[in-house]
Amino acid sequence: MSILIIADIKNNQINPATAELFTAANIIAKDITTPVYLLIPCNDAKITSNYRPDVTTIVIGMGIYHYNAPGLSKAIASIAHDIEAHYIIGLHTPFTIDFLPSVSIEYNAHCVTQVHTIEYDEHLTLARGSYSGKLDQFVSIVDDKPVVASITPGSFDEYGAKDADDLINKVIEINIDTAIKQWCTFIISENKDSSLDEADIIIGVGKGIGSKDNLTLIYNFAKFFPHSAVAGSRIVCDYGWLPYSKQVGITGKSISPKVYIACAISGSSQHIAGIKGAKTIIAINKDPYAPIFNVSHYGIVEDIFTFIPQFLEYIQRL
Protein backbone atom coordinates (compact mmCIF):
# COMPACT_ATOMS: atom_id res chain seq x y z
CA MET A 1 0.00 0.00 0.00
CA SER A 2 1.30 3.45 -0.87
CA ILE A 3 0.25 7.07 -1.28
CA LEU A 4 0.53 8.88 -4.60
CA ILE A 5 0.74 12.67 -4.50
CA ILE A 6 -0.04 14.51 -7.73
CA ALA A 7 1.92 17.74 -8.13
CA ASP A 8 -0.16 20.69 -9.26
CA ILE A 9 1.19 22.73 -12.16
CA LYS A 10 0.97 26.50 -12.21
CA ASN A 11 2.75 28.78 -14.69
CA ASN A 12 5.00 25.94 -15.92
CA GLN A 13 6.19 25.28 -12.39
CA ILE A 14 5.13 23.01 -9.61
CA ASN A 15 2.59 24.93 -7.55
CA PRO A 16 4.30 25.58 -4.17
CA ALA A 17 1.05 24.57 -2.43
CA THR A 18 1.89 20.99 -3.48
CA ALA A 19 3.97 20.97 -0.25
CA GLU A 20 0.69 20.93 1.68
CA LEU A 21 -0.12 17.52 0.20
CA PHE A 22 2.86 15.98 2.00
CA THR A 23 1.35 17.06 5.31
CA ALA A 24 -1.99 15.58 4.24
CA ALA A 25 -0.21 12.35 3.21
CA ASN A 26 1.39 12.09 6.66
CA ILE A 27 -2.03 12.21 8.30
CA ILE A 28 -3.40 9.59 5.91
CA ALA A 29 -0.36 7.34 6.31
CA LYS A 30 -0.59 6.85 10.08
CA ASP A 31 2.42 4.60 9.65
CA ILE A 32 5.61 6.47 8.74
CA THR A 33 6.93 3.54 6.72
CA THR A 34 4.09 3.86 4.17
CA PRO A 35 5.80 4.64 0.85
CA VAL A 36 4.93 8.02 -0.66
CA TYR A 37 5.37 8.82 -4.34
CA LEU A 38 5.25 12.19 -6.05
CA LEU A 39 3.90 12.32 -9.58
CA ILE A 40 4.63 15.27 -11.84
CA PRO A 41 2.08 15.30 -14.70
CA CYS A 42 4.44 16.72 -17.34
CA ASN A 43 8.19 16.73 -18.02
CA ASP A 44 8.63 20.42 -18.71
CA ALA A 45 7.64 21.82 -15.33
CA LYS A 46 10.48 23.29 -13.35
CA ILE A 47 11.16 21.38 -10.14
CA THR A 48 11.89 24.15 -7.67
CA SER A 49 11.91 22.34 -4.39
CA ASN A 50 12.52 18.98 -2.87
CA TYR A 51 9.90 17.95 -0.37
CA ARG A 52 11.11 14.68 1.08
CA PRO A 53 14.34 12.92 0.13
CA ASP A 54 12.81 9.46 0.62
CA VAL A 55 10.06 10.09 -1.90
CA THR A 56 10.35 8.63 -5.37
CA THR A 57 9.39 11.16 -8.03
CA ILE A 58 7.66 9.90 -11.15
CA VAL A 59 7.53 12.22 -14.13
CA ILE A 60 5.08 11.74 -16.97
CA GLY A 61 7.07 11.94 -20.19
CA MET A 62 4.81 14.45 -21.89
CA GLY A 63 5.04 18.20 -22.25
CA ILE A 64 2.29 20.28 -20.66
CA TYR A 65 1.44 21.46 -24.18
CA HIS A 66 0.20 17.96 -24.98
CA TYR A 67 -1.98 17.83 -21.89
CA ASN A 68 -5.11 15.79 -22.28
CA ALA A 69 -7.22 14.66 -19.37
CA PRO A 70 -8.27 11.15 -20.54
CA GLY A 71 -4.69 10.16 -21.43
CA LEU A 72 -3.25 11.53 -18.22
CA SER A 73 -5.85 9.90 -16.00
CA LYS A 74 -5.27 6.51 -17.64
CA ALA A 75 -1.51 6.92 -17.14
CA ILE A 76 -1.95 7.85 -13.48
CA ALA A 77 -4.24 4.86 -12.90
CA SER A 78 -1.66 2.56 -14.47
CA ILE A 79 1.17 4.00 -12.32
CA ALA A 80 -1.07 3.76 -9.24
CA HIS A 81 -1.60 0.12 -10.06
CA ASP A 82 2.13 -0.53 -10.33
CA ILE A 83 2.97 1.10 -7.01
CA GLU A 84 -0.17 -0.31 -5.32
CA ALA A 85 -1.40 3.15 -4.36
CA HIS A 86 -4.35 3.11 -2.03
CA TYR A 87 -4.60 6.89 -1.79
CA ILE A 88 -4.16 9.33 -4.64
CA ILE A 89 -4.25 12.98 -3.61
CA GLY A 90 -3.99 16.23 -5.53
CA LEU A 91 -4.78 19.89 -4.98
CA HIS A 92 -8.31 21.15 -5.63
CA THR A 93 -7.34 23.58 -8.39
CA PRO A 94 -8.76 24.06 -11.91
CA PHE A 95 -5.66 22.28 -13.30
CA THR A 96 -5.79 19.13 -11.16
CA ILE A 97 -9.56 18.79 -10.73
CA ASP A 98 -9.79 18.48 -14.51
CA PHE A 99 -8.37 14.94 -14.49
CA LEU A 100 -8.49 13.71 -10.88
CA PRO A 101 -12.12 12.46 -10.90
CA SER A 102 -11.36 10.51 -14.09
CA VAL A 103 -8.53 8.72 -12.29
CA SER A 104 -11.18 7.42 -9.88
CA ILE A 105 -13.09 5.83 -12.77
CA GLU A 106 -9.94 4.33 -14.34
CA TYR A 107 -8.73 3.04 -10.97
CA ASN A 108 -12.13 2.04 -9.56
CA ALA A 109 -11.71 4.27 -6.54
CA HIS A 110 -13.83 6.59 -4.42
CA CYS A 111 -13.61 10.23 -5.38
CA VAL A 112 -13.90 12.88 -2.68
CA THR A 113 -13.28 16.49 -3.65
CA GLN A 114 -12.57 19.80 -1.92
CA VAL A 115 -11.29 18.14 1.26
CA HIS A 116 -10.00 20.42 4.02
CA THR A 117 -9.64 18.07 6.99
CA ILE A 118 -8.50 14.47 7.27
CA GLU A 119 -9.03 12.39 10.39
CA TYR A 120 -9.36 8.83 11.54
CA ASP A 121 -12.40 7.81 13.40
CA GLU A 122 -13.03 4.12 13.10
CA HIS A 123 -12.41 4.74 9.40
CA LEU A 124 -10.61 7.35 7.38
CA THR A 125 -12.89 10.39 7.37
CA LEU A 126 -12.52 13.27 4.95
CA ALA A 127 -14.25 16.58 5.67
CA ARG A 128 -15.15 18.70 2.66
CA GLY A 129 -16.74 22.11 2.28
CA SER A 130 -20.23 22.13 0.80
CA TYR A 131 -23.40 24.24 0.68
CA SER A 132 -21.43 27.44 -0.05
CA GLY A 133 -19.38 26.83 3.07
CA LYS A 134 -22.46 26.66 5.30
CA LEU A 135 -21.97 22.94 6.05
CA ASP A 136 -19.11 20.49 6.17
CA GLN A 137 -19.70 17.04 4.71
CA PHE A 138 -17.79 14.26 6.45
CA VAL A 139 -17.19 11.26 4.22
CA SER A 140 -16.18 8.02 5.95
CA ILE A 141 -14.53 5.39 3.81
CA VAL A 142 -15.94 2.11 5.07
CA ASP A 143 -14.73 -0.35 2.43
CA ASP A 144 -11.38 -1.38 0.94
CA LYS A 145 -11.67 0.57 -2.30
CA PRO A 146 -8.83 3.00 -2.99
CA VAL A 147 -9.50 6.73 -2.50
CA VAL A 148 -8.88 9.64 -4.85
CA ALA A 149 -9.15 13.02 -3.12
CA SER A 150 -8.63 16.67 -4.01
CA ILE A 151 -7.42 18.87 -1.17
CA THR A 152 -8.41 22.55 -0.97
CA PRO A 153 -5.23 24.69 -1.10
CA GLY A 154 -4.42 26.35 2.21
CA SER A 155 -5.97 23.58 4.33
CA PHE A 156 -2.72 22.04 5.57
CA ASP A 157 0.63 23.46 6.61
CA GLU A 158 3.36 23.30 4.02
CA TYR A 159 5.72 20.42 4.55
CA GLY A 160 9.18 21.91 4.94
CA ALA A 161 10.53 22.11 1.41
CA LYS A 162 14.21 22.27 0.61
CA ASP A 163 16.01 23.60 -2.44
CA ALA A 164 15.75 21.41 -5.47
CA ASP A 165 19.55 21.35 -5.57
CA ASP A 166 19.69 18.61 -3.02
CA LEU A 167 17.24 16.54 -4.94
CA ILE A 168 18.73 13.22 -4.04
CA ASN A 169 15.59 11.25 -4.62
CA LYS A 170 14.96 8.96 -7.49
CA VAL A 171 13.29 10.42 -10.54
CA ILE A 172 11.64 8.02 -12.96
CA GLU A 173 10.28 9.27 -16.26
CA ILE A 174 7.36 7.30 -17.67
CA ASN A 175 6.31 7.64 -21.26
CA ILE A 176 2.64 7.43 -21.94
CA ASP A 177 0.93 6.34 -25.06
CA THR A 178 -2.10 8.48 -25.63
CA ALA A 179 -4.55 7.95 -28.40
CA ILE A 180 -5.55 11.59 -28.33
CA LYS A 181 -2.95 13.94 -29.74
CA GLN A 182 -3.79 17.31 -28.38
CA TRP A 183 -2.02 20.63 -28.65
CA CYS A 184 -2.83 23.13 -25.94
CA THR A 185 -2.14 26.81 -26.09
CA PHE A 186 -1.67 28.68 -22.86
CA ILE A 187 -3.03 32.17 -22.87
CA ILE A 188 -1.52 34.50 -20.31
CA SER A 189 -3.59 37.60 -19.91
CA GLU A 190 -1.55 40.60 -21.01
CA ASN A 191 -3.13 42.87 -18.50
CA LYS A 192 -0.68 42.06 -15.71
CA ASP A 193 -2.59 43.51 -12.83
CA SER A 194 -0.38 43.23 -9.78
CA SER A 195 -2.41 45.56 -7.54
CA LEU A 196 -3.66 42.65 -5.41
CA ASP A 197 -0.10 41.36 -4.91
CA GLU A 198 1.22 44.73 -3.80
CA ALA A 199 -1.55 46.06 -1.56
CA ASP A 200 -1.23 46.12 2.23
CA ILE A 201 -4.98 46.10 2.63
CA ILE A 202 -7.55 44.58 0.30
CA ILE A 203 -11.25 45.34 0.47
CA GLY A 204 -13.21 42.39 -0.89
CA VAL A 205 -16.76 42.73 -2.07
CA GLY A 206 -19.50 40.15 -2.65
CA LYS A 207 -22.75 39.97 -4.58
CA GLY A 208 -24.40 41.82 -1.67
CA ILE A 209 -23.05 45.09 -3.08
CA GLY A 210 -26.02 44.89 -5.48
CA SER A 211 -24.76 46.91 -8.45
CA LYS A 212 -21.69 48.34 -10.13
CA ASP A 213 -22.69 51.85 -9.05
CA ASN A 214 -22.68 50.82 -5.41
CA LEU A 215 -18.99 49.97 -5.75
CA THR A 216 -18.29 53.70 -5.32
CA LEU A 217 -18.84 53.11 -1.62
CA ILE A 218 -16.11 50.45 -1.60
CA TYR A 219 -13.71 52.59 -3.64
CA ASN A 220 -14.23 55.47 -1.21
CA PHE A 221 -13.55 53.10 1.66
CA ALA A 222 -10.37 51.81 -0.01
CA LYS A 223 -9.16 55.34 -0.83
CA PHE A 224 -8.72 55.99 2.85
CA PHE A 225 -5.82 53.49 3.05
CA PRO A 226 -2.46 54.33 1.44
CA HIS A 227 -1.68 50.93 -0.15
CA SER A 228 -5.07 49.45 -0.85
CA ALA A 229 -6.87 47.52 -3.56
CA VAL A 230 -10.43 46.39 -4.24
CA ALA A 231 -11.17 42.72 -5.02
CA GLY A 232 -14.30 40.66 -5.55
CA SER A 233 -15.86 37.21 -5.42
CA ARG A 234 -16.35 35.40 -8.73
CA ILE A 235 -19.98 36.40 -9.15
CA VAL A 236 -19.09 40.10 -8.85
CA CYS A 237 -16.69 39.63 -11.81
CA ASP A 238 -19.24 37.54 -13.77
CA TYR A 239 -21.63 40.48 -13.50
CA GLY A 240 -18.91 42.74 -14.92
CA TRP A 241 -18.80 44.90 -11.79
CA LEU A 242 -15.06 44.17 -11.45
CA PRO A 243 -12.58 42.74 -13.99
CA TYR A 244 -11.56 39.07 -13.57
CA SER A 245 -8.05 40.20 -12.61
CA LYS A 246 -9.62 41.31 -9.31
CA GLN A 247 -11.22 37.95 -8.55
CA VAL A 248 -10.09 36.21 -5.38
CA GLY A 249 -10.56 32.46 -4.88
CA ILE A 250 -9.67 29.07 -6.35
CA THR A 251 -10.38 30.23 -9.90
CA GLY A 252 -8.87 33.64 -9.28
CA LYS A 253 -6.05 35.00 -7.18
CA SER A 254 -4.68 33.97 -3.81
CA ILE A 255 -3.89 37.03 -1.77
CA SER A 256 -1.72 37.69 1.27
CA PRO A 257 -2.13 41.31 2.40
CA LYS A 258 -1.69 42.55 5.97
CA VAL A 259 -5.44 43.04 6.24
CA TYR A 260 -8.37 41.72 4.24
CA ILE A 261 -11.80 43.23 4.82
CA ALA A 262 -14.63 41.10 3.41
CA CYS A 263 -17.66 43.29 2.74
CA ALA A 264 -20.99 41.48 2.26
CA ILE A 265 -19.13 38.30 1.29
CA SER A 266 -20.80 35.13 2.57
CA GLY A 267 -17.60 33.10 2.35
CA SER A 268 -17.91 30.10 0.05
CA SER A 269 -15.04 27.63 0.27
CA GLN A 270 -14.05 28.71 -3.26
CA HIS A 271 -13.46 32.26 -2.04
CA ILE A 272 -11.97 31.34 1.34
CA ALA A 273 -9.23 29.26 -0.30
CA GLY A 274 -7.94 32.49 -1.84
CA ILE A 275 -7.79 34.61 1.32
CA LYS A 276 -6.08 32.18 3.72
CA GLY A 277 -2.77 34.03 3.27
CA ALA A 278 -4.12 37.31 4.69
CA LYS A 279 -2.61 38.06 8.12
CA THR A 280 -5.76 39.61 9.55
CA ILE A 281 -9.23 38.96 8.18
CA ILE A 282 -12.10 41.26 9.10
CA ALA A 283 -15.63 40.48 7.93
CA ILE A 284 -18.52 42.91 7.73
CA ASN A 285 -21.81 41.12 7.07
CA LYS A 286 -25.35 41.61 8.28
CA ASP A 287 -25.87 37.85 8.57
CA PRO A 288 -24.28 36.71 11.85
CA TYR A 289 -24.26 33.11 10.53
CA ALA A 290 -22.33 33.91 7.33
CA PRO A 291 -19.55 31.29 6.96
CA ILE A 292 -16.98 34.06 6.41
CA PHE A 293 -16.95 34.61 10.20
CA ASN A 294 -15.56 31.07 10.67
CA VAL A 295 -12.26 32.16 9.14
CA SER A 296 -12.22 35.80 10.30
CA HIS A 297 -10.25 37.28 13.16
CA TYR A 298 -12.72 40.10 13.67
CA GLY A 299 -16.42 40.13 12.88
CA ILE A 300 -18.73 43.10 12.49
CA VAL A 301 -22.40 42.26 12.17
CA GLU A 302 -23.64 45.30 10.27
CA ASP A 303 -25.09 46.25 6.91
CA ILE A 304 -22.21 47.62 4.82
CA PHE A 305 -24.50 50.33 3.41
CA THR A 306 -24.91 51.92 6.84
CA PHE A 307 -21.62 50.90 8.42
CA ILE A 308 -19.12 52.02 5.77
CA PRO A 309 -20.59 55.55 5.35
CA GLN A 310 -20.48 55.95 9.11
CA PHE A 311 -16.85 54.79 9.16
CA LEU A 312 -15.98 57.29 6.40
CA GLU A 313 -17.68 60.06 8.33
CA TYR A 314 -15.73 59.16 11.45
CA ILE A 315 -12.32 59.23 9.78
CA GLN A 316 -13.05 62.55 8.12
CA ARG A 317 -13.54 64.08 11.53
CA LEU A 318 -10.21 62.74 12.78
Place this chain on the structure above:
Amino acid sequence: MSIPYKILVCIKQVPDVNAKIYLEKTKPYYDEKTVYVINRYDEYALEEALQIKDKGLTHYIHTISSGPERVQKALRRSLEMGADEAYHIVTGDDDCAIPYYVARCITEFAKKEYDIIFTGVMSQDAMNQQTGQLIASIMGYNYATGVTSIQTNDDEITVTRELDAQTSMQYVLKIPCVVTVQSSSTMPRYPSLSNVLRAKKQHIDIIKPIMSSQVQYHSFYTIPQKTTECEFIQGSTDQKVVELYNILHRNGVV
Protein backbone atom coordinates in the same frame (compact mmCIF):
# COMPACT_ATOMS: atom_id res chain seq x y z
CA MET B 1 -20.36 15.87 -40.25
CA SER B 2 -21.84 16.28 -36.86
CA ILE B 3 -24.14 19.19 -37.70
CA PRO B 4 -26.86 19.42 -36.54
CA TYR B 5 -25.31 18.55 -33.21
CA LYS B 6 -27.17 16.40 -30.73
CA ILE B 7 -26.71 18.11 -27.40
CA LEU B 8 -27.50 17.00 -23.87
CA VAL B 9 -27.38 19.49 -20.99
CA CYS B 10 -27.32 18.06 -17.46
CA ILE B 11 -29.17 20.20 -14.98
CA LYS B 12 -29.32 20.08 -11.21
CA GLN B 13 -32.04 21.77 -9.24
CA VAL B 14 -30.65 23.42 -6.12
CA PRO B 15 -32.01 25.58 -3.31
CA ASP B 16 -31.58 29.29 -3.90
CA VAL B 17 -28.29 30.52 -2.37
CA ASN B 18 -30.16 32.56 0.21
CA ALA B 19 -32.24 29.59 1.40
CA LYS B 20 -31.91 28.84 5.08
CA ILE B 21 -30.34 25.46 5.67
CA TYR B 22 -31.12 23.32 8.70
CA LEU B 23 -29.42 20.28 10.12
CA GLU B 24 -31.61 17.41 11.19
CA LYS B 25 -29.29 15.18 13.13
CA THR B 26 -26.57 14.91 10.51
CA LYS B 27 -28.46 15.58 7.25
CA PRO B 28 -29.15 18.97 5.71
CA TYR B 29 -32.72 19.94 4.98
CA TYR B 30 -34.67 22.95 3.82
CA ASP B 31 -38.15 24.01 4.88
CA GLU B 32 -41.25 24.29 2.63
CA LYS B 33 -40.64 27.99 1.99
CA THR B 34 -37.45 27.16 0.08
CA VAL B 35 -37.23 28.35 -3.49
CA TYR B 36 -35.50 25.92 -5.85
CA VAL B 37 -33.69 27.09 -8.97
CA ILE B 38 -31.46 25.74 -11.71
CA ASN B 39 -27.88 25.45 -10.49
CA ARG B 40 -26.14 28.66 -11.61
CA TYR B 41 -23.34 26.90 -13.49
CA ASP B 42 -25.84 24.65 -15.30
CA GLU B 43 -27.61 27.77 -16.54
CA TYR B 44 -24.32 28.88 -18.08
CA ALA B 45 -23.96 25.38 -19.60
CA LEU B 46 -27.46 25.63 -21.10
CA GLU B 47 -26.64 29.11 -22.41
CA GLU B 48 -23.59 27.73 -24.28
CA ALA B 49 -25.85 25.09 -25.87
CA LEU B 50 -28.48 27.70 -26.77
CA GLN B 51 -25.85 29.86 -28.47
CA ILE B 52 -25.00 26.90 -30.70
CA LYS B 53 -28.70 26.67 -31.48
CA ASP B 54 -28.84 30.42 -32.24
CA LYS B 55 -26.23 29.80 -34.95
CA GLY B 56 -28.51 27.19 -36.53
CA LEU B 57 -26.16 24.31 -35.71
CA THR B 58 -28.63 22.30 -33.66
CA HIS B 59 -32.35 21.94 -33.06
CA TYR B 60 -31.71 19.08 -30.72
CA ILE B 61 -31.01 20.28 -27.19
CA HIS B 62 -32.15 17.84 -24.55
CA THR B 63 -31.99 18.57 -20.84
CA ILE B 64 -31.88 15.97 -18.09
CA SER B 65 -32.19 16.18 -14.33
CA SER B 66 -32.36 13.63 -11.54
CA GLY B 67 -34.27 14.08 -8.32
CA PRO B 68 -37.79 14.11 -6.89
CA GLU B 69 -40.86 15.55 -8.63
CA ARG B 70 -39.92 19.16 -7.86
CA VAL B 71 -36.97 19.06 -10.31
CA GLN B 72 -39.53 19.20 -13.14
CA LYS B 73 -39.80 22.91 -12.39
CA ALA B 74 -36.12 23.31 -13.30
CA LEU B 75 -36.62 21.21 -16.45
CA ARG B 76 -39.64 23.33 -17.41
CA ARG B 77 -37.50 26.42 -17.00
CA SER B 78 -34.87 24.88 -19.32
CA LEU B 79 -37.58 24.43 -21.97
CA GLU B 80 -38.64 28.04 -21.46
CA MET B 81 -35.04 29.14 -22.02
CA GLY B 82 -35.07 27.26 -25.32
CA ALA B 83 -34.26 23.57 -24.82
CA ASP B 84 -36.17 21.20 -27.13
CA GLU B 85 -36.90 18.20 -24.91
CA ALA B 86 -36.59 17.48 -21.19
CA TYR B 87 -36.05 14.21 -19.32
CA HIS B 88 -36.55 13.55 -15.63
CA ILE B 89 -34.76 10.68 -13.87
CA VAL B 90 -36.95 10.05 -10.87
CA THR B 91 -34.96 9.47 -7.69
CA GLY B 92 -35.53 10.11 -4.01
CA ASP B 93 -35.27 13.48 -2.36
CA ASP B 94 -31.57 13.21 -1.71
CA ASP B 95 -29.73 16.48 -2.15
CA CYS B 96 -26.45 14.81 -1.50
CA ALA B 97 -26.65 11.99 -4.05
CA ILE B 98 -23.21 10.58 -4.74
CA PRO B 99 -21.76 12.03 -7.98
CA TYR B 100 -20.81 8.58 -9.26
CA TYR B 101 -24.45 7.46 -9.00
CA VAL B 102 -25.73 10.55 -10.82
CA ALA B 103 -23.06 10.09 -13.52
CA ARG B 104 -24.03 6.44 -13.99
CA CYS B 105 -27.72 7.33 -14.37
CA ILE B 106 -26.90 10.00 -16.96
CA THR B 107 -24.49 7.84 -18.98
CA GLU B 108 -27.01 5.03 -19.03
CA PHE B 109 -29.55 7.45 -20.49
CA ALA B 110 -27.11 9.15 -22.89
CA LYS B 111 -25.68 5.90 -24.32
CA LYS B 112 -23.86 7.04 -27.45
CA GLU B 113 -26.64 9.35 -28.62
CA TYR B 114 -25.11 12.77 -28.09
CA ASP B 115 -22.33 14.77 -29.74
CA ILE B 116 -21.80 17.20 -26.91
CA ILE B 117 -22.79 16.71 -23.28
CA PHE B 118 -22.77 19.89 -21.21
CA THR B 119 -22.77 20.20 -17.43
CA GLY B 120 -22.06 23.08 -15.09
CA VAL B 121 -18.55 23.06 -13.62
CA MET B 122 -20.08 22.09 -10.25
CA SER B 123 -23.27 22.40 -8.26
CA GLN B 124 -23.76 25.34 -5.94
CA ASP B 125 -24.87 23.14 -3.06
CA ALA B 126 -22.77 19.96 -2.99
CA MET B 127 -19.83 21.55 -4.87
CA ASN B 128 -18.35 18.19 -5.85
CA GLN B 129 -17.01 19.39 -9.20
CA GLN B 130 -16.67 15.87 -10.58
CA THR B 131 -19.90 14.69 -12.23
CA GLY B 132 -18.93 15.95 -15.71
CA GLN B 133 -15.51 14.29 -15.55
CA LEU B 134 -17.11 11.03 -14.35
CA ILE B 135 -19.64 11.08 -17.20
CA ALA B 136 -16.84 11.61 -19.75
CA SER B 137 -14.67 8.83 -18.32
CA ILE B 138 -17.51 6.32 -18.10
CA MET B 139 -18.47 7.10 -21.72
CA GLY B 140 -14.82 7.16 -22.86
CA TYR B 141 -15.23 10.69 -24.28
CA ASN B 142 -12.68 13.46 -24.41
CA TYR B 143 -13.62 16.44 -22.29
CA ALA B 144 -12.72 19.81 -20.82
CA THR B 145 -13.74 21.37 -17.51
CA GLY B 146 -14.20 24.95 -16.34
CA VAL B 147 -14.82 26.12 -19.89
CA THR B 148 -15.65 29.79 -20.45
CA SER B 149 -15.86 29.87 -24.24
CA ILE B 150 -16.60 27.47 -27.10
CA GLN B 151 -16.10 27.71 -30.87
CA THR B 152 -17.69 25.00 -32.97
CA ASN B 153 -16.14 23.76 -36.20
CA ASP B 154 -17.85 20.70 -37.70
CA ASP B 155 -16.70 17.60 -35.85
CA GLU B 156 -14.52 19.45 -33.40
CA ILE B 157 -14.86 22.30 -30.95
CA THR B 158 -12.27 24.70 -29.57
CA VAL B 159 -12.60 25.31 -25.87
CA THR B 160 -11.04 27.87 -23.57
CA ARG B 161 -10.73 26.81 -19.97
CA GLU B 162 -9.71 28.99 -17.13
CA LEU B 163 -6.82 28.09 -14.83
CA ASP B 164 -6.62 31.22 -12.71
CA ALA B 165 -7.12 34.97 -12.93
CA GLN B 166 -4.18 35.30 -15.32
CA THR B 167 -3.99 32.05 -17.27
CA SER B 168 -6.30 30.07 -19.50
CA MET B 169 -5.78 27.10 -21.77
CA GLN B 170 -7.17 26.57 -25.25
CA TYR B 171 -7.46 23.32 -27.21
CA VAL B 172 -9.51 21.38 -29.69
CA LEU B 173 -11.85 18.58 -28.64
CA LYS B 174 -13.06 15.99 -31.12
CA ILE B 175 -16.78 15.28 -30.95
CA PRO B 176 -18.25 13.40 -29.09
CA CYS B 177 -17.14 15.17 -25.94
CA VAL B 178 -18.17 16.46 -22.54
CA VAL B 179 -17.82 20.12 -21.59
CA THR B 180 -18.28 21.47 -18.07
CA VAL B 181 -19.01 25.18 -18.07
CA GLN B 182 -17.70 27.80 -15.65
CA SER B 183 -19.65 30.99 -15.01
CA SER B 184 -18.46 33.91 -17.12
CA SER B 185 -19.57 37.25 -18.46
CA THR B 186 -21.89 35.38 -20.90
CA MET B 187 -25.09 35.83 -18.89
CA PRO B 188 -27.71 33.08 -19.23
CA ARG B 189 -30.79 34.40 -21.04
CA TYR B 190 -34.25 35.04 -19.69
CA PRO B 191 -37.01 32.98 -21.32
CA SER B 192 -38.82 34.72 -24.17
CA LEU B 193 -42.60 34.90 -24.01
CA SER B 194 -42.99 32.66 -27.06
CA ASN B 195 -40.76 30.04 -25.47
CA VAL B 196 -42.68 30.23 -22.21
CA LEU B 197 -45.93 29.58 -24.07
CA ARG B 198 -44.38 26.75 -26.09
CA ALA B 199 -42.88 25.13 -22.96
CA LYS B 200 -46.32 25.06 -21.28
CA LYS B 201 -47.52 22.50 -23.80
CA GLN B 202 -44.38 20.38 -23.72
CA HIS B 203 -44.22 17.00 -22.12
CA ILE B 204 -41.41 16.08 -19.72
CA ASP B 205 -40.37 12.46 -20.19
CA ILE B 206 -40.00 10.33 -17.09
CA ILE B 207 -37.03 7.97 -16.87
CA LYS B 208 -36.55 5.26 -14.29
CA PRO B 209 -33.07 5.18 -12.77
CA ILE B 210 -30.97 2.22 -13.88
CA MET B 211 -29.89 1.20 -10.43
CA SER B 212 -30.70 1.97 -6.87
CA SER B 213 -28.50 4.49 -5.12
CA GLN B 214 -25.88 2.25 -3.63
CA VAL B 215 -24.27 3.59 -0.53
CA GLN B 216 -20.63 3.84 -1.40
CA TYR B 217 -19.47 5.66 1.64
CA HIS B 218 -21.01 6.97 4.81
CA SER B 219 -21.54 10.63 4.96
CA PHE B 220 -22.80 13.09 7.57
CA TYR B 221 -22.90 16.87 7.86
CA THR B 222 -21.95 19.34 10.55
CA ILE B 223 -21.71 23.08 10.94
CA PRO B 224 -18.14 24.01 9.91
CA GLN B 225 -15.66 24.37 12.71
CA LYS B 226 -14.12 27.74 13.14
CA THR B 227 -10.52 27.78 12.00
CA THR B 228 -10.10 31.14 13.69
CA GLU B 229 -11.70 32.39 16.88
CA CYS B 230 -13.62 35.33 15.50
CA GLU B 231 -13.83 38.27 17.88
CA PHE B 232 -17.17 39.93 17.24
CA ILE B 233 -17.00 43.65 17.80
CA GLN B 234 -19.81 44.60 20.14
CA GLY B 235 -21.70 47.77 20.89
CA SER B 236 -23.44 50.46 18.88
CA THR B 237 -22.54 51.10 15.26
CA ASP B 238 -20.53 54.14 16.42
CA GLN B 239 -18.53 52.03 18.86
CA LYS B 240 -17.88 49.43 16.15
CA VAL B 241 -16.62 52.15 13.81
CA VAL B 242 -14.11 53.36 16.41
CA GLU B 243 -13.02 49.82 17.24
CA LEU B 244 -12.49 48.97 13.53
CA TYR B 245 -10.32 52.07 13.19
CA ASN B 246 -8.26 50.94 16.21
CA ILE B 247 -7.81 47.44 14.80
CA LEU B 248 -6.68 48.81 11.44
CA HIS B 249 -4.30 51.13 13.22
CA ARG B 250 -2.81 48.29 15.28
CA ASN B 251 -2.29 46.31 12.07
CA GLY B 252 -0.33 49.16 10.52
CA VAL B 253 -2.54 49.91 7.55
CA VAL B 254 -3.56 53.43 8.62
